[in-house]
Amino acid sequence: MEFTRDISVLASNSLTKHTLDSQLNQQTYTRNSGLDTTHDDDDDSVMSDCESANSGSAFDPHPSLGEGLISLHEGDKVYDLIKRRLISGLGVLGTRAEIVGIQRNLFPGIIGQARVQSFQIFAKALARKWGGDANVKYAWYSSTKDEICKIIQHGFGCCGKPDNNGLYGCGIYLCPDDSPMECVKNSLVDKDGLRYMLLCRVMLGKVEVVRPGSDQSHPSSTEFDSGVDNLKVPRRYIVWSSNMNTHILPEYIISLKAPSSLKGFGRAQESLRMPTSPWLPFPILISALSKFLPSPTIALISKYHRDHRENKISRRELIQRVRQIAGDQLLIAVIKSYQAKVLT
Missing domain, CATH: 3.90.228.10 (Phosphoenolpyruvate Carboxykinase; domain 3)
Structure with missing residues (x-):
């Protein structure tokens, strides 16, 4: 403003x-x-x-x-x-x-x-x-x-x-x-x-x-x-x-x-916004997100996951697109919930 x-x-x-x-x-x-x-x-x-x-x-x-x-x-x-x-x-x-x-x-x-x-x-x-x-x-x-x-x-x-x-x-x-x-x-x-x-x-x-x-x-x-x-x-x-x-x-x-690859930009931004957490398999992540997001959105995330598995997009691109779709707030909550289950 x-x-x-x-x-x-x-x-x-x-x-x-x-x-x-x-x-x-x-x-x-x-x-x-x-x-x-x-x-x-x-x-x-x-x-x-x-x-x-x-x-x-x-x-x-x-x-x-x-x-x-x-x-x-x-x-x-x-x-x-x-x-x-x-x-x-x-x-x-x-x-x-x-x-x-x-x-x-x-x-x-x-x-x-x-x-x-x-x-x-x-x-x-x-x-x-x-x-x-x-x-x-x-x-x-x-x-x-x-x-x-x-x-x-x-x-x-x-x-x-x-x-x-x-x-x-x-x-x-x-x-x-x-x-x-x-x-x-x-x-x-x-x-x-x-x-x-x-x-x-x-x-x-x-x-x-x-x-x-x-x-x-x-x-x-x-x-x-x-x-x-x-x-x-x-x-x-x-x-x-x-x-x-x-x-x-x-x-x-x-x-x-700016840095030619901007890799530093992505890593630094993620370190500022994402919590430390254990590795979370994408199928589990998608299943967890399905409880909060509508079916067409989950279908889009699943499509990007398939594209990654078929080497059409990199893992970095996959993560970036999932963050854009789901938002960091929801992803953080899902990761923390998974982390709590792993530690119990």
Whole structure:
């Protein structure tokens, strides 16, 4: 919440004539959602170019990522805020990551302006639908350098199932701004040893829980707009394919260096979150989980177990997917219960 507010305010205070933001009311940035969806734009209240802060970040398109990007630098308040959020979200592992660059998407040209305006229109509509709150958040999205270039130029596109084998249905999966770990782990390293992520403004509206293994591709009813894997502590935002280019605004591109295999990331994260316990055979684990999870979810876990036995996925991948599906809290409880039985 505070990150969304802070970065929105900072962004609105660093406008230049190259962005559509110069046509937008500074009041469109609010505490809760980053967009004021209760007032119409008022061009008279637009900040002038001379009032923009941190004007030292001059227009400097990055040739390798395409035009229409402005490079931010150390000392720029937005740069420092994004860097701090990303590094702190990686916990003790943040010391092993190096931010190489942060660039802001200026949404140039008629199409770029239309994308921003479309986002605003839908945000205002959702806010009216839900009593003033469109539930706009910041979230991370990782992909290859080439794919991010295409997203910046043409928007999101779905070809078949998304990442994670369509674990939560057909849509775009993003990680909350305070939980970048999974996004970094799933990012791919290019020939220069760099990983690329987008920091997007995401319009969630009213969310519903999407169960692992779902083949859902749209809201289950008009009462919902998007999905999450957990209502209380979401680790995934699911924006349906039909809304991916109206409800997601890719505002910043982050390039970073991290350990090439990220094995250290996985081991350190598991040591922080998982208890010491005896080896638990997967068939026993699946049987225990069947008491708490619905049949389709157990079927999905069983499928991944078969894939591992047939050498289609590694044991590490199997464990990661089971953790995503069942959640650490349930797994810890099951392991502790098994441990207690073994010791008695």
